[in-house]
Amino acid sequence: MLNQKMFWKSSLMRLLTRNEKYEPMNAIFYISAAIAVVSTAMAISRLNAVHALLYLIVSLLSVAQIFFILGAPFAAALEVIIYAGAIMVLFVFVIMMLNLGPSAMETERQWLRPGMWIGPVLLSAVLMAELVFVIANSGSHPAGSHEVGSGAVGIALFGPYALGVELASILLLAGLVGAYHLARQDSGNQSEGEV
Amino acid sequence: MIIFRHLVIVIGVFGAALSVSAGLVWLERRLLALWQDRYGPNRVGHFGLLQVVADGIKMFFKEDWIPPFADRPVFVIAPMLLLVTVLMPFAVIGFAPEIVVADLNIGLLFFLAMSALSVYGIVLGGWASNNKYALLGAVRAAAQMLSYEVFMGLSLMGVVILAGSFNLSEIVDAQKGMWNCIPQFLGLVLFTIAGFAETHRMPFDLPEAEAELVAGYHTEYSGMKFGLFFVGEYLGVTMISAMIVTLFFGGWLGPFLPPVAWFALKTFIFICGFILVRAALPRPRYDQLMGYAWKVLLPLALLNILVTGAIVLAVH
Numbered sequence A: 001m002l003n004q005k006m007f008w009k010s011s012l013m014r015l016l017t018r019n020e021k022y023e024p025m026n027a028i029f030y031i032s033a034a035i036a037v038v039s040t041a042m043a044i045s046r047l048n049a050v051h052a053l054l055y056l057i058v059s060l061l062s063v064a065q066i067f068f069i070l071g072a073p074f075a076a077a078l079e080v081i082i083y084a085g086a087i088m089v090l091f092v093f094v095i096m097m098l099n100l101g102p103s104a105m106e107t108e109r110q111w112l113r114p115g116m117w118i119g120p121v122l123l124s125a126v127l128m129a130e131l132v133f134v135i136a137n138s139g140s141h142p143a144g145s146h147e148v149g150s151g152a153v154g155i156a157l158f159g160p161y162a163l164g165v166e167l168a169s170i171l172l173l174a175g176l177v178g179a180y181h182l183a184r185q186d187s188g189n190q191s192e193g194e195v
Numbered sequence B: 001m002i003i004f005r006h007l008v009i010v011i012g013v014f015g016a017a018l019s020v021s022a023g024l025v026w027l028e029r030r031l032l033a034l035w036q037d038r039y040g041p042n043r044v045g046h047f048g049l050l051q052v053v054a055d056g057i058k059m060f061f062k063e064d065w066i067p068p069f070a071d072r073p074v075f076v077i078a079p080m081l082l083l084v085t086v087l088m089p090f091a092v093i094g095f096a097p098e099i100v101v102a103d104l105n106i107g108l109l110f111f112l113a114m115s116a117l118s119v120y121g122i123v124l125g126g127w128a129s130n131n132k133y134a135l136l137g138a139v140r141a142a143a144q145m146l147s148y149e150v151f152m153g154l155s156l157m158g159v160v161i162l163a164g165s166f167n168l169s170e171i172v173d174a175q176k177g178m179w180n181c182i183p184q185f186l187g188l189v190l191f192t193i194a195g196f197a198e199t200h201r202m203p204f205d206l207p208e209a210e211a212e213l214v215a216g217y218h219t220e221y222s223g224m225k226f227g228l229f230f231v232g233e234y235l236g237v238t239m240i241s242a243m244i245v246t247l248f249f250g251g252w253l254g255p256f257l258p259p260v261a262w263f264a265l266k267t268f269i270f271i272c273g274f275i276l277v278r279a280a281l282p283r284p285r286y287d288q289l290m291g292y293a294w295k296v297l298l299p300l301a302l303l304n305i306l307v308t309g310a311i312v313l314a315v316h
Helices: A002-017 A023-046 A049-069 A073-098 A104-112 A114-137 A151-160 A162-183 B002-035 B051-061 B073-090 B107-128 B133-163 B166-171 B184-197 B223-248 B259-280 B286-315
Strands: none
Touching: A023 A049, A049 A073, A049 B073, A049 B107, A073 A151, A073 B107, A073 B133, A104 A162, A104 B133, A114 B223, A151 A162, B002 B051, B002 B223, B002 B259, B051 B223, B073 B107, B073 B223, B107 B133, B107 B166, B107 B223, B133 B166, B133 B184, B133 B223, B133 B286, B166 B223, B184 B286
């Protein structure tokens, strides 16, 4: 019994460490990567929209975890604050307002017929093959060899990529002005106190 | 030995946070009673101190009912999600120079990330209840917390500029000459208002406004699941008070007394402030709440960053 346990433990260690020295970070990386893949698959295949969104949030959190392990804590924090904490809240907000009932799940079930999967699966399989080929032909890189702090990110954003940042902010400003214009009440027809 | 020490710190910090927030239930009722010229709970134990224990036992033995029309898994997960996300920021708050669970370099961002995630507990709880009042509470919570989160993060950037770091211990050390509450007074006011909205306390408790929405997002909750929401609120009050002390009032810094005592004392004063505000201020209308956030507080937060940045650049 004890021998068997030892055997499993040692083979598990060998699987995780391969020929390098034992790296707990690698194990954590594989676990979070597996969670990301599984939760993304669940996000696609759930019939209930809110459940699908919850899996998507888990997927984003595990990607943040991977960023953290790879030595980019600033990117990890922003992933959680902006994507998981703000944008996904808006998604949940909208889905909540739509009040999707059993009929929506029925529609969803019809959309997710097995036949629908063939095309995307073939295309993804090609991508997967390419990825395996590329990884197999390149040397291994250690995870998190150096940390990219918040200062380095800021210098990169407002140094060589300043133009991109400015363009993105102009785009956001345009979106803001557009949203304001669409949501504005026509003051001629209806005053605020009338409601 | 190091692992043992670390374990003691972890258990101590989370135990202290949980027991303080449980004790707050009693403190709040007594202080509110004091300010409203009545006694409050004073029957169970000395000064009514065992009221918390009595309430806890009562809550444990209540029927834990899940409505048949609710979304069962989400309904069960929501209160846990709220409690965990409110508890996590205590891991990066330093109680004294060496007493901190995880001295993260991105400690402040970790706090912001957790407060961003704490919306889910309330929103999902309200949605999963499948009840109109709960849903209205959840919708209000989502809009309110998103709006106040935006300038909560921005109001703290002045502190980050002054300290040059997101690490909470370094932010405290940077206040050795002068506490941040003087150069960052505007930031302090903005952060405190945002803190009230984030913990959805009076006057910003519109998600659970009992006068119009029964009990808002936790209408359908009972027993210990309601207890988790309840403790989560007081945990949030403790957490925001501790953050105000760490960021603006020098954390553990202070003469004579040991650092932990200073930290506890300052935090206690701000907790009492939270309760006093509840006793003093009425609830605003919903559109006033949102307009106030976007039209007044957000521009002020941006102005604060601009002025602080300009001054720091000019001095260096």
